Amino acid sequence: MERSELLDIVRRPLSPDTRLEVPASRAEYERVQEILKIEEAKYPQLWYDGTRSVAIVVAPPTPLHAGIAGGLLTSILREVLVNSGVSLEIAGGLRIESDSETTMNNTTRASDGALLYWEGDRATLMIAVEVAVSQSYDSMRAAISWSVCALRCRLGLAMSISEESRGRRPPGRFYMTLEHANAAVDEARDDFYRQLLQHPYGPLERDGVTWFGRVSRVVLQTYRREDEHCAPETLLEPTQSFELVENGEYVAQNISPNLREVVLGDCIPTHLLNNRHIEATPVNFFQRDWFETQFRGLVVRTAILRLWRNTSYGQPIP
Known part of the structure; x- marks a missing residue:
């Protein structure tokens, strides 16, 4: 070659x-x-x-990236199963899928996650999710547009998370034994959680090193096809945009308890609901407490992963 x-x-x-x-x-x-x-x-x-x-x-996603994508879909699925009013038989057709590559029109891509509805051996893509952590917004928008237009899914959800620079590259950390390394990581984890009580969106710092930068902005957007016949390569504009975090603070007034954009008809094919009122019933999947708890845990896991990547242990060679 x-x-x-x-x-x-x-x-x-x-x-x-x-x-x-x-x-x-x-x-x-x-x-x-x-x-x-x-x-x-x-x-x-x-x-x-x-x-x-x-x-x-x-490259592999950070825990924050993967966890938010899976968490959004899990929250939607939970609301459909528990609070939608549809039968368990119908709700049981829903499945969450991640990292599933699809090829169409000479293009191969995979979404961060998707909600599918299975009827027998046939799956229909209902909702696709993309998450970008300090990644190009244009790249994320192109990815979610592909899922909506090329794969004909009902709705696209995209979350853009902007982490500020962490500054200098952290020095390597060496410990004599694995037990010492584990103890140091456990102490760092506890310290990071304490720091989040003061500033819930970072930064997370220890020993003069920033292991997770302050989250300056989080935006959640929804995407729908402009028409049924839009081209696969269409680059969509978001239909709704909700700013959740700005300058490291949650923006409560910018988002209602229900996004008013995700409805039952986005999750289950219309012919199974057979009722316009039920089809338009909101899926109340987004709550601030859920989001902040999920976000906090995933930020700490991401910081710990970065710390471990700079940690080594074992008897030094004489």
Whole structure:
């Protein structure tokens, strides 16, 4: 195989949540993808944008990224199962799926998560979710537009999380034994939770190092198709935009307890509901307490992951 810039980039160590776009032909993408499949490596993942002839190299998500995507879908599913009023037989057709790649029109992508409805052996994509943590907004918007337009899902949910710079690269941390390293990490975890009581959206600092930067902004947006026949490559504008966090503070007045945009008809195919009133019933899945509790735990887990990546232990070589 001739030298490939794409393969070189795939071989580099990538920080969590990194997404790199590399100009490449479909043939080069398929060659490198085949190498990754042979190696059975879950990450990095490789997607392809046939419209722009660009390969997208996707590093593993941070706990914050993965947890928020899964948490949004789990909260929606819980509300449908418990509070929607539909039968258990119908609600039982809902499933959450993550990291499922789809190829269409020379483009291969995967959403961070999706809610599907299964009828027999046939699945219908209902809601797709994308999360961006200090990632290009344009990239996130393109990804959620693809799910809505190309895959014809009912609704797209996208959350953009902006973490401020953490400053200097942290020095390595060395401990004589694994027990000492674990004890230091446990102390850091407790300290991070105490810090969040004072400033719920960071920063998290320890020993002069910022392990998670202050969250300056969190925005939750919804996306719907402009019409039933929009092209797969359409770049949608959000239909609603809710600013949850601004300058490290929750913006309570900007969001109602119910987003008023996610309804039962987004979760279950219309022909099964057969009632316009039920179809338009809001799914009251977003509550501030749930969001802040989930967010706080995931921020600490992400900070601890970064700390562990800079930690080593064992007897030094004489």
